[in-house]
Amino acid sequence: MEMQNTIKSEAAISGIALHTGVRIHLRMKPAPENTGIVFRRTDMPGAPEVRAYAPNVIDVRRATTIAAPSKAYVVTVEHIMAAFHAAGVDNAYVEMDNAEPPVADGSAGPYFKMIKEAGIQEQNAPAQFWTTDVPLYVENGATSMVVLPSDTxxxxxxxxxxxTALDTQFYSLEVTPENFEKELGPCRTFVAYRDLAQLIAAGLAKGGSLDNAVILHDGAIISNDGLRFPNELVRHKIMDMVGDLYLTGKRVRAHVIAIKPGHSTNVQLAKLMLARETAQK
Structure with a gap:
C-alpha cells in the first residue's frame, strides 16, 4: 500500500512575481497527514490559509487562482501544484508574503528541484488516488478533454x-517523477504577443521577460535561449494539467486526452472528477 508523503525539511525560494513584478518570498513546510496542499498568506493579519482544492478556485483567466472565506487568495498555483503532484507529495504548507509566487524561469522546474532537495517523508496514512471505471468528458468551444480508466x-x-507554423503540437507521456523532471518541469510559460500587449496595457506582466517566458509573434517563437524542446508549448500545457488536476486533492490515476486545454477546462474537469467521486459513494 502506498502511503501519503510530505517533505522532509523546509525549502525556500524568492523571486519576482510574473504580474505584479514585486519580490516574493515563498517557503514550503512539512504538514501532517490528510492536510493536503495549503497556502498561507504570511503578509496578511493572522496568516490566513487556503487549501488548493477545485471548489476554492475563483478565477481561471491566464492562471489558476484560489481563495477562501478567510480572505486569503493565491494567484498562479498551477506550477507549484504540478511539482507536488509529480513528486507524490500529498501534504505541505506553502507560505508566501504576497498573492503570487515567484515566476522563477517560467517553469515548474525550480519548484520540483526544491521538493527533491527537501526530500520526501513517508507518513502514517494511506495515499489517496482519484480513479475512474468509466470515461468522463468535458467540452468547451474548441477544447475537448476525456478521462479514461488507467492504472497510471x-x-x-x-x-x-x-x-506560427510550429505551434500545432502533440505529446503523450506517463507522468512519473522522473518524466516530469526531465520532460515537463523545464517547459516555460508562453504568450501570444497580441495578448502580451493587452496584459501590459492592463498593468500586468510586470515581472515577465524573455528569461521566463516564450513569446509567439508574427510567425516566430521568441525567447532568450530558444526552445528547450521542439514541442515545449504542448509540454507546458501538460504540466499545467498535472497541476490543475491535483486540485482534486488526490493523486490522479487515469489517462487524460486533451485537445487545446486551458485552465478553465482543466478546473472544470477537476470539478467533474470530484462530482463523479461523490456520486460513486
Missing amino acids: FKISCTVAFGE
Missing part, C-alpha cells in the same frame, strides 16, 4: 494556436 497517470495532448 498519463496525459496525451494536442495544441494549436495559429500564431
Whole structure:
C-alpha cells in the first residue's frame, strides 16, 4: 500500500512575481497527514490559509487562482501544484508574503528541484488516488478533454494556436517523477504577443521577460535561449494539467486526452472528477 508523503525539511525560494513584478518570498513546510496542499498568506493579519482544492478556485483567466472565506487568495498555483503532484507529495504548507509566487524561469522546474532537495517523508496514512471505471468528458468551444480508466497517470495532448507554423503540437507521456523532471518541469510559460500587449496595457506582466517566458509573434517563437524542446508549448500545457488536476486533492490515476486545454477546462474537469467521486459513494 502506498502511503501519503510530505517533505522532509523546509525549502525556500524568492523571486519576482510574473504580474505584479514585486519580490516574493515563498517557503514550503512539512504538514501532517490528510492536510493536503495549503497556502498561507504570511503578509496578511493572522496568516490566513487556503487549501488548493477545485471548489476554492475563483478565477481561471491566464492562471489558476484560489481563495477562501478567510480572505486569503493565491494567484498562479498551477506550477507549484504540478511539482507536488509529480513528486507524490500529498501534504505541505506553502507560505508566501504576497498573492503570487515567484515566476522563477517560467517553469515548474525550480519548484520540483526544491521538493527533491527537501526530500520526501513517508507518513502514517494511506495515499489517496482519484480513479475512474468509466470515461468522463468535458467540452468547451474548441477544447475537448476525456478521462479514461488507467492504472497510471498519463496525459496525451494536442495544441494549436495559429500564431506560427510550429505551434500545432502533440505529446503523450506517463507522468512519473522522473518524466516530469526531465520532460515537463523545464517547459516555460508562453504568450501570444497580441495578448502580451493587452496584459501590459492592463498593468500586468510586470515581472515577465524573455528569461521566463516564450513569446509567439508574427510567425516566430521568441525567447532568450530558444526552445528547450521542439514541442515545449504542448509540454507546458501538460504540466499545467498535472497541476490543475491535483486540485482534486488526490493523486490522479487515469489517462487524460486533451485537445487545446486551458485552465478553465482543466478546473472544470477537476470539478467533474470530484462530482463523479461523490456520486460513486
